Amino acid sequence: MVPGTQRGKRIDELAESGSDGSAGISLAASAWRRLRRSPTFLLGAGIIAAFVLLALVSPLLAQHDPALRLLEDQVSRADNSIPEPQGDFPLGGDQYGRPLLSRLLLGSQQTLLVALTATVLGLGGGLTLGILAGAFGGWVDTVVMRVVDVLLSVPSLLLAVSIGALFQQQSRFTVIIAVATVQIPIFGRLLRGTMLAQRASDHVLAARALGVKQRSVVFRHMLPNALGPVVVQATLMLAVAIIDAAALSFLGLGAADTSTPEWGQMLGSAQNFFDTHPHLAFWPAGCIIVVALGFTLVGESLRDALDPKKRR
Amino acid sequence: MLRYTVRRLGQLVIVAVVLSILLFGWLRALPGGPVSALLGERATEESRAQLVEQLGLNQPLHVQYWKFVQRAVTGDFGVSTGVQPGTPAMEVFLQRMPATLELSVLALLLAVVVGVPLGYFAGRRQGGWLDNLSITWSLIGVAVPVFFLAFLLKYVFAIELGALPASGRQEVSIDATHATGFYVLDGMLTGEWDAAWNAFLHLLLPAAALSTIPFAVIFRITRASVLDVLEEDFVRTARSKGLGARVIRGRHVLRNAMLPVVTTIGLQTGALLSGAVLTEQVFNITGIGQALSLGFQRQDYAVLQVVILATAMVYVLVNLVVDLTYAAIDPRLRER
Amino acid sequence: MTETTGEPNSGSAVPDGAGAQEPADRPLVELRDLRVHFPIKRGVLLDRTVGWVYAVDGVSLRIDRGSTYGLVGESGCGKSTLGKTVLRLEKPSSGSIVLDGTDMSRVSGEPLRRMRRRMQMVFQDTLSSLDPRQSVESLLVEGLRAHGMDEGRGRTERRLRELLSAVGLPASALRRYPHEFSGGQRQRVGIARALAVEPELVVADEPVSALDVSVQAQVLNVLRDLQDEYGLTYLVIAHDLAVVRHVADRVGVMYLGGLVEEADSDELYERPLHPYTRALLSAVPVPDPEVEDSRERILLSGDLPSPADPPAGCPFQTRCPWRQPGVCDVERPEPRELGEGHRVACHYAESIRDGALPGGSAGTVE
Amino acid sequence: VQSQREGDGGRTMVFGAAGAPALFDPFYASDGETFRVTRQMMEGLVGFEPGTAEVEPALAESWESSEDGTEWTFQLREGVEFHDGTEFDADAVCANFERWYNQTGPGQNAALSYYWIETFGGFASDDDPSLYSSCETPDQSTAVLELTRPSSKFPDALGLDSFSIQSPTAMEEYGADEVTARGSSFEYSEYAKQHPTGTGPFEFDSYDESNQSIVLRRNEDYWGEKAELDRLVFKIIPDESVRKQELLSGGIDGYDFPNPADISGLRDQGFDVQVRDPFNILYLGISQRSNPALRDLRVREALARAVDKENLVEANMPDGAEPAELFYPDSVDGYPEDVTKYPHDPQRAKQLLREAGHQDLTIEFWWPTQVTRPYMPDPRGIFNALSGDLEEAGINVEPVSKPWNGGYISDVNQGKAEVFLLGWTGDYNSPDNFIGTFFGSTQNQFYTEPAPWGGELAERLEAADGEADPAAREEMYTEINRSLKSEYLPAIPLAHSPPAIVTSSEVEGLVTSPLTAERFAPVSLRQ
Amino acid sequence: MALLQVRDLSVRFVRKQEPTVSAVDGVSFDVQAGRTVGLVGESGCGKSVTSLAIMGLLPGRGTEVSGSVRLDGDELLRLPRRELDRRRGRDMSMVFQDPLTSLNPVVPIGVQISEVMERHRGMSRRVARGEAAKLLERVGIPDPGRRLKEYSHQLSGGMRQRALIAMALACEPRVLVADEPTTALDVTIQAQILNLLRELVAETGTALIMITHDLGVVAGTCDEVNVLYAGRIVESAERHELFAGPRHPYTAGLMASVPRLDTPRGNRLAPISGSVEDNIPWEDGCAFSPRCSRALPRCSERTPEIEPIEAGRWLRCHNPIEEHARNTERPHD
Numbered sequence A: 001m002v003p004g005t006q007r008g009k010r011i012d013e014l015a016e017s018g019s020d021g022s023a024g025i026s027l028a029a030s031a032w033r034r035l036r037r038s039p040t041f042l043l044g045a046g047i048i049a050a051f052v053l054l055a056l057v058s059p060l061l062a063q064h065d066p067a068l069r070l071l072e073d074q075v076s077r078a079d080n081s082i083p084e085p086q087g088d089f090p091l092g093g094d095q096y097g098r099p100l101l102s103r104l105l106l107g108s109q110q111t112l113l114v115a116l117t118a119t120v121l122g123l124g125g126g127l128t129l130g131i132l133a134g135a136f137g138g139w140v141d142t143v144v145m146r147v148v149d150v151l152l153s154v155p156s157l158l159l160a161v162s163i164g165a166l167f168q169q170q171s172r173f174t175v176i177i178a179v180a181t182v183q184i185p186i187f188g189r190l191l192r193g194t195m196l197a198q199r200a201s202d203h204v205l206a207a208r209a210l211g212v213k214q215r216s217v218v219f220r221h222m223l224p225n226a227l228g229p230v231v232v233q234a235t236l237m238l239a240v241a242i243i244d245a246a247a248l249s250f251l252g253l254g255a256a257d258t259s260t261p262e263w264g265q266m267l268g269s270a271q272n273f274f275d276t277h278p279h280l281a282f283w284p285a286g287c288i289i290v291v292a293l294g295f296t297l298v299g300e301s302l303r304d305a306l307d308p309k310k311r312r
Numbered sequence B: 001m002l003r004y005t006v007r008r009l010g011q012l013v014i015v016a017v018v019l020s021i022l023l024f025g026w027l028r029a030l031p032g033g034p035v036s037a038l039l040g041e042r043a044t045e046e047s048r049a050q051l052v053e054q055l056g057l058n059q060p061l062h063v064q065y066w067k068f069v070q071r072a073v074t075g076d077f078g079v080s081t082g083v084q085p086g087t088p089a090m091e092v093f094l095q096r097m098p099a100t101l102e103l104s105v106l107a108l109l110l111a112v113v114v115g116v117p118l119g120y121f122a123g124r125r126q127g128g129w130l131d132n133l134s135i136t137w138s139l140i141g142v143a144v145p146v147f148f149l150a151f152l153l154k155y156v157f158a159i160e161l162g163a164l165p166a167s168g169r170q171e172v173s174i175d176a177t178h179a180t181g182f183y184v185l186d187g188m189l190t191g192e193w194d195a196a197w198n199a200f201l202h203l204l205l206p207a208a209a210l211s212t213i214p215f216a217v218i219f220r221i222t223r224a225s226v227l228d229v230l231e232e233d234f235v236r237t238a239r240s241k242g243l244g245a246r247v248i249r250g251r252h253v254l255r256n257a258m259l260p261v262v263t264t265i266g267l268q269t270g271a272l273l274s275g276a277v278l279t280e281q282v283f284n285i286t287g288i289g290q291a292l293s294l295g296f297q298r299q300d301y302a303v304l305q306v307v308i309l310a311t312a313m314v315y316v317l318v319n320l321v322v323d324l325t326y327a328a329i330d331p332r333l334r335e336r
Numbered sequence C: 001m002t003e004t005t006g007e008p009n010s011g012s013a014v015p016d017g018a019g020a021q022e023p024a025d026r027p028l029v030e031l032r033d034l035r036v037h038f039p040i041k042r043g044v045l046l047d048r049t050v051g052w053v054y055a056v057d058g059v060s061l062r063i064d065r066g067s068t069y070g071l072v073g074e075s076g077c078g079k080s081t082l083g084k085t086v087l088r089l090e091k092p093s094s095g096s097i098v099l100d101g102t103d104m105s106r107v108s109g110e111p112l113r114r115m116r117r118r119m120q121m122v123f124q125d126t127l128s129s130l131d132p133r134q135s136v137e138s139l140l141v142e143g144l145r146a147h148g149m150d151e152g153r154g155r156t157e158r159r160l161r162e163l164l165s166a167v168g169l170p171a172s173a174l175r176r177y178p179h180e181f182s183g184g185q186r187q188r189v190g191i192a193r194a195l196a197v198e199p200e201l202v203v204a205d206e207p208v209s210a211l212d213v214s215v216q217a218q219v220l221n222v223l224r225d226l227q228d229e230y231g232l233t234y235l236v237i238a239h240d241l242a243v244v245r246h247v248a249d250r251v252g253v254m255y256l257g258g259l260v261e262e263a264d265s266d267e268l269y270e271r272p273l274h275p276y277t278r279a280l281l282s283a284v285p286v287p288d289p290e291v292e293d294s295r296e297r298i299l300l301s302g303d304l305p306s307p308a309d310p311p312a313g314c315p316f317q318t319r320c321p322w323r324q325p326g327v328c329d330v331e332r333p334e335p336r337e338l339g340e341g342h343r344v345a346c347h348y349a350e351s352i353r354d355g356a357l358p359g360g361s362a363g364t365v366e
Numbered sequence D: 001v002q003s004q005r006e007g008d009g010g011r012t013m014v015f016g017a018a019g020a021p022a023l024f025d026p027f028y029a030s031d032g033e034t035f036r037v038t039r040q041m042m043e044g045l046v047g048f049e050p051g052t053a054e055v056e057p058a059l060a061e062s063w064e065s066s067e068d069g070t071e072w073t074f075q076l077r078e079g080v081e082f083h084d085g086t087e088f089d090a091d092a093v094c095a096n097f098e099r100w101y102n103q104t105g106p107g108q109n110a111a112l113s114y115y116w117i118e119t120f121g122g123f124a125s126d127d128d129p130s131l132y133s134s135c136e137t138p139d140q141s142t143a144v145l146e147l148t149r150p151s152s153k154f155p156d157a158l159g160l161d162s163f164s165i166q167s168p169t170a171m172e173e174y175g176a177d178e179v180t181a182r183g184s185s186f187e188y189s190e191y192a193k194q195h196p197t198g199t200g201p202f203e204f205d206s207y208d209e210s211n212q213s214i215v216l217r218r219n220e221d222y223w224g225e226k227a228e229l230d231r232l233v234f235k236i237i238p239d240e241s242v243r244k245q246e247l248l249s250g251g252i253d254g255y256d257f258p259n260p261a262d263i264s265g266l267r268d269q270g271f272d273v274q275v276r277d278p279f280n281i282l283y284l285g286i287s288q289r290s291n292p293a294l295r296d297l298r299v300r301e302a303l304a305r306a307v308d309k310e311n312l313v314e315a316n317m318p319d320g321a322e323p324a325e326l327f328y329p330d331s332v333d334g335y336p337e338d339v340t341k342y343p344h345d346p347q348r349a350k351q352l353l354r355e356a357g358h359q360d361l362t363i364e365f366w367w368p369t370q371v372t373r374p375y376m377p378d379p380r381g382i383f384n385a386l387s388g389d390l391e392e393a394g395i396n397v398e399p400v401s402k403p404w405n406g407g408y409i410s411d412v413n414q415g416k417a418e419v420f421l422l423g424w425t426g427d428y429n430s431p432d433n434f435i436g437t438f439f440g441s442t443q444n445q446f447y448t449e450p451a452p453w454g455g456e457l458a459e460r461l462e463a464a465d466g467e468a469d470p471a472a473r474e475e476m477y478t479e480i481n482r483s484l485k486s487e488y489l490p491a492i493p494l495a496h497s498p499p500a501i502v503t504s505s506e507v508e509g510l511v512t513s514p515l516t517a518e519r520f521a522p523v524s525l526r527q
Numbered sequence E: 001m002a003l004l005q006v007r008d009l010s011v012r013f014v015r016k017q018e019p020t021v022s023a024v025d026g027v028s029f030d031v032q033a034g035r036t037v038g039l040v041g042e043s044g045c046g047k048s049v050t051s052l053a054i055m056g057l058l059p060g061r062g063t064e065v066s067g068s069v070r071l072d073g074d075e076l077l078r079l080p081r082r083e084l085d086r087r088r089g090r091d092m093s094m095v096f097q098d099p100l101t102s103l104n105p106v107v108p109i110g111v112q113i114s115e116v117m118e119r120h121r122g123m124s125r126r127v128a129r130g131e132a133a134k135l136l137e138r139v140g141i142p143d144p145g146r147r148l149k150e151y152s153h154q155l156s157g158g159m160r161q162r163a164l165i166a167m168a169l170a171c172e173p174r175v176l177v178a179d180e181p182t183t184a185l186d187v188t189i190q191a192q193i194l195n196l197l198r199e200l201v202a203e204t205g206t207a208l209i210m211i212t213h214d215l216g217v218v219a220g221t222c223d224e225v226n227v228l229y230a231g232r233i234v235e236s237a238e239r240h241e242l243f244a245g246p247r248h249p250y251t252a253g254l255m256a257s258v259p260r261l262d263t264p265r266g267n268r269l270a271p272i273s274g275s276v277e278d279n280i281p282w283e284d285g286c287a288f289s290p291r292c293s294r295a296l297p298r299c300s301e302r303t304p305e306i307e308p309i310e311a312g313r314w315l316r317c318h319n320p321i322e323e324h325a326r327n328t329e330r331p332h333d
């Protein structure tokens, strides 16, 4: 028997057979395989896709300029009347006589914008902190983590409100910054944890042993592998961002200029009409809930899918 | 353990100091300022300048900070200008803390009492109808803005059905004695049972609204952790010993599954306090959440300072307690 | 061989690599009184060091060019730490690591990075030591690139194929990811990665303990073939004495951060002198009922003491059947040379060898 | 829950207040929430006739002024006692005046003694001239007030809540003047916090800060018609919609300033919504400070023509609101009907702009957030409507919004806002209280300093205020009003919106006041 | 009749959206009281699943167990849950591979030991505690009084494994299943534990099922050995017989793969080629055939059956190693 040749042949065959995907399936691929079949994920992804699509095409769908008080003549403070649904305006108007449906449709854009920008900013800040702390350790880590501790010791909404209050002028930008600031320590903490875990891992040690440059070790080996939980968190954070933005609006810290509609802001300004014209609140609230649910569903199913314990 | 506690308390001090500096700087950076709050729309340049002078707001920042620190260590954070004008801010905090505590504790209790057992049974029967139902419920719970839910609850239960009071902490005309500031407790201590009951009824709706997110989180953590623990080798060991279901559930599964839940409960105090800002506004509960939102609206520096600082301290302390509890349950952490 | 322990660890004693042209007898690696202590940190506000883990505590050894040095010992005795320190992945607390005339303990930063080309590591955990997000190709190329050995597409390509065939993997493996391989194949990838930069020294930390016996044998064969082919020098760390014996020319036995016995492979297995080595050898199960039924076992009582709180005197005294009060618990025995290249750190090695010391049978069964 | 209250006879009324009173000493206060409470416990020398802004006798049964208007003699009501049993007499009256005049330190601050400073000017110990000269007591039922010059404010200003007469003994005992600056605010005296003592139909019972409720009880020894209610409770509910829901669910019996949007709904549900006579003004302020284009009268007229007041009132103002032509309602003296009017006309506005050479005028339009005011129930809505109007007339609007207390008020008051939304609620029936406040100084929100007419306007206002003869004074104000519309146009009056008050149908006898100065003494609860 | 009879035991894992795994496939063996039966094989060959199936510890959902496991004639597989619980821990118990994870980290060792006796022997807590101390002493843990109050993380690896054994022995079970009881331990500790198990079997007459992948351990502890490959027993023999002359190429390959202390150094090892992953399903022929150096064409066409070849010896191979060829199959070159 000549084991060598036999072995070589076998491994060759194995290598070929492995490429058809049956031999081994990567974390991402197996996650994807499970995701594709998970009803939670499909539902969530469907919602998000519809939402994003809506945001993209809403300018085409909306028949009216959301800033125009087209139905103003039907608004009366004196007898608290708000335009009823009518011909061109399937949902009627809001308390200023602006077309509700168009506002809802175009509101998706701003809502998406706020949530996305805030999360991206939060993620960016958190990434920076996390990389600083996780990759370099030592006193950088200590300082960064103390700051993060302090930020985390202020309840999130408080922090957001505090940041929001700092701005001279209220705008969507204020909301975005406020919401993003809340996310920074969360992402920072999370990433630091995963980065530290990566730092101690064998493959990073191997890269170091190989003489790979520090920067490359951090950005090519540690970061990509540490990002999994962060991506999950980011998805969940999109939901949180939408809800937080709504809460800020509710507290009067939302965007002041309402010519470009946003759901949280619509909901916030509808609170006075809750018992007389509940539909003003229900429409944006419903949209927020559904979209937040979408992001939550996707985030949760991603988390499940990426959980190595559940991986096969 | 002691050493660990001391260490954590040390961290508390750091948080306090850093936060006080941040807060001080931040409050000074806010637009407007106490002068506007005091003078209102009738202010003139002149009266404004006079007030700034009188309140020492024209002194250099570090002088102001030093004065602030000197007074702060004695518990003097100045006088409220907007929330309860004229009342020392510390007093405002102390008077309002019980309301928030009462509310948060009840909310947390609701969340735990419902969330943990539900989480356990859902985890036990993964994929069953109870599991699916409660997961759906918890997912939706997280997606609903707290204030919207609060409105909804109030609208349905207080206004439409009239079953529960719409707002406040207690019927004002009840004329109850308020010894501790915890109204339910007060009523029970003094034997004014109707007052206690009334206060309790007032708490129900806001607590229900406030508990949704903690419930959802606690439920999910419990469920996930039960699922994890059920897979653990020691549960298999317990089964191999032929132990009864009760012992396995209590001693082996739940005790271990509770560990992450305990931590979560600590972290949820943050969510509770955030939620309280919204819920208290909707239900007009005179707690620190309301003090905060009013403080922001009315630029009440003093109250904001105390409340944020104290809230952060409470939060850190609660988490310290939680961690100690964790260590009490988990012997692996006791030696730290 | 000279005793190196007593020597002051002055770097100047070591000639610079530039001057001396590889004297034939110069070992590739020489460790002198190497110590690696990890601080135990604790503190109220800022972390203070409240104690030390003496992971490696005064190890001196040399590894000849082209040979295989095997390191065995119980879990936690500091084998991995030693291995990593040799590669300067851990910073030594004191002592020197001389790689081919360069004192590695003083090199750091960019020069150290460049030195890494000459020394590589193969890990135990085959999956976690390969970045799951990189294809085999990029894993291999990375090392080449880090050391400027990436000379154009064609040549790199050829080099990679060569590497893969050397470790017994098909060229098609290049585009696959670590999880798509079996454990043994992954270990081959790990070996290929280490070899990519043409190192002189390869430290293999438990390279086969995670593998099934049949695969373990395949990998051991690969390691050996490569050594023959490239003249590699190995430091193989393992807890399986049979594996070490199979691959190593020289074997060191570690206990609690220190080297208790060191000898050429055959010598050590035939004439173990340290009580710990004896116990260890007698505990290894042999797949032969006849041997198993008849062999004499030295059963130790107790466990390895904590490296954060090693006993005064001989580290092995807490479990040693031959322990002599008044000596073993007072003085720490230094390694002594008993026979050619056979060093033992035991006060009573001779007496034990000759059976002159009673007590050894206390824990012996059958 | 309702039954709890019925248990003690239905004689407790709970009224929803929007904010906590700063203190219970009205002298140091200038906010409606404080006055709402103190008004029930204290009275001034003069009062206002229920339902109007007309002065009527209160603690003074009658009064007369000297020819030159500097000496005012008050005939005091007899047999009146403060809640602490102290006799009300001329000494008590003068003790109050002396207290006010002799404020020191923080007490001289406008944040505390706003109405004194507005009405009387300076104090004994500062350099500012004071209207007050002395207070004499020829006998115990006569108090003589000497002024340094005549003022149009008299005697109406004495009806201000700040000038309520309080018990000298109680003020002495509880150190009423001990106000100290502490941190970023003031700490008030024991008196102001716990022992307010007046002569009114209700007396102070308690303030439960943790439950945010203030309890007053009936003064059994009141000199006049005694209060119907046993107790009057003010429950502080900062959130407007919460007040409404609380009323709907029966937790309170009434509250002030319902959201205009709610009024019809509340009426439909059987609540009693009373709309007061308007006594306020909402205007579109214009600052002469930064944007030079706004110094051109044609531009200001263009703004006036661009604005559609009728539509604004219809869509954004509550029931009973009306477009405004002048800076105060017609119930105040010196209101000419025949002023220059600028009806809504965008085309004319455009033309005016063209004439002025400002075809593409861009203005910063400031509006406040986090606030509602009786004259401005929905700032955002008003802003939206107005900016739409301005855009329609070809004016580019750059919106600037700031939180009311978070920079809006302070910036506007410094004249920084080019065009802004603001308004005023009158304190008493005097033109001076409106236009005197607005244009009496050249360096305020309108910043009329650089305008050629700014100083002139201020002088004319001062002269009118100093005119002792009421008829001549009225004529002077009439003329000023005409000029304000035709020559100056320093701002654009928008609307008078009457604040409403809502009560449950059980509440009877509440007479509303245009000054929002309701007294609850005659109020009763139907069983 | 044997104390424990395993007949035609099969375990299949049926998972939604994933191919069904036939983890154990028709495994049969007997265990006599006082004897030790070994199950050996490479990772994933079904050793643990077999042992869990015997103990009734496999997850309920998605698992199909068939065949029969009789303890004293009682069919365990069809025992109601309650009845099974009464027997587990009393008549049969198990020692697991990883002593750290197999002990509850938050419950003191003492409680974990005494709860078995409270349950099955109806002892009061106090009595059980005393018994637990005796048990600890018996498995060689010094100072049992103190150890009882400690938690698993406070014990060393060897002590944990002893504690687990003490727990398994608490009710003097008649069958003890040990699933790789020493794999996580150092050799010196492993020797102690194996010694302990040997003593126990000798003293109490317990039947021991020893699961391991280490041929050395088998050689030192078992009386009979079953070699598993891909869920089926491929060779079964008395220990001396097996080691003296493996008949199945897989068994022989395993033996040739192991570097040994007692053979001359420097030889090349002769491993089995490939790895477990290249099994083919048994239905398609011999699962081992792709790796087998003796494979014949029919090996991949017809599934070999397990057949007795001599007394106490079973084999599943189309082309077994001739008896006389034993020694020539030893590693060469």
Ligand SMILES: Nc1ncnc2c1ncn2[C@@H]1O[C@H](COP(=O)(O)OP(=O)(O)OP(=O)(O)O)[C@@H](O)[C@H]1O
Pocket (backbone or CB within 6 Å): C038, C039, C053, C054, C055, C073, C074, C075, C076, C077, C078, C079, C080, C081, C082, C239, C307
């Ligand atoms: N980074 C570190 N910080 C602190 N202590 C460490 C560190 N690395 C290792 N140690 C400690 O040093 C000692 C030696 O560890 P090492 O990993 O070298 O042992 P080992 O012989 O490789 O053991 P094993 O066989 O289990 O791999 C152990 O007690 C370990 O806990």
Ligand SMILES: Nc1ncnc2c1ncn2[C@@H]1O[C@H](COP(=O)(O)OP(=O)(O)OP(=O)(O)O)[C@@H](O)[C@H]1O
Pocket (backbone or CB within 6 Å): E013, E021, E022, E023, E041, E042, E043, E044, E045, E046, E047, E048, E049, E050, E059, E213
């Ligand atoms: N719960 C399960 N669900 C699905 N497949 C399983 C499950 N448990 C085990 N298996 C599969 O059954 C086969 C046999 O597993 P088993 O754990 O018995 O192997 P083993 O011989 O004990 O291996 P090791 O030596 O690694 O412990 C493996 O292919 C495994 O993947």
Ligand SMILES: [Mg+2]
Pocket (backbone or CB within 6 Å): C079, C080, C081, C205
């Ligand atoms: Mg190691």
Ligand SMILES: [Mg+2]
Pocket (backbone or CB within 6 Å): E047, E048, E049, E179, E180
């Ligand atoms: Mg197993």
Ligand code: NI
Pocket (backbone or CB within 6 Å): C246, E258, E259, E260, E264, E265, E266, E267, E268, E269
């Ligand atoms: Ni060999």
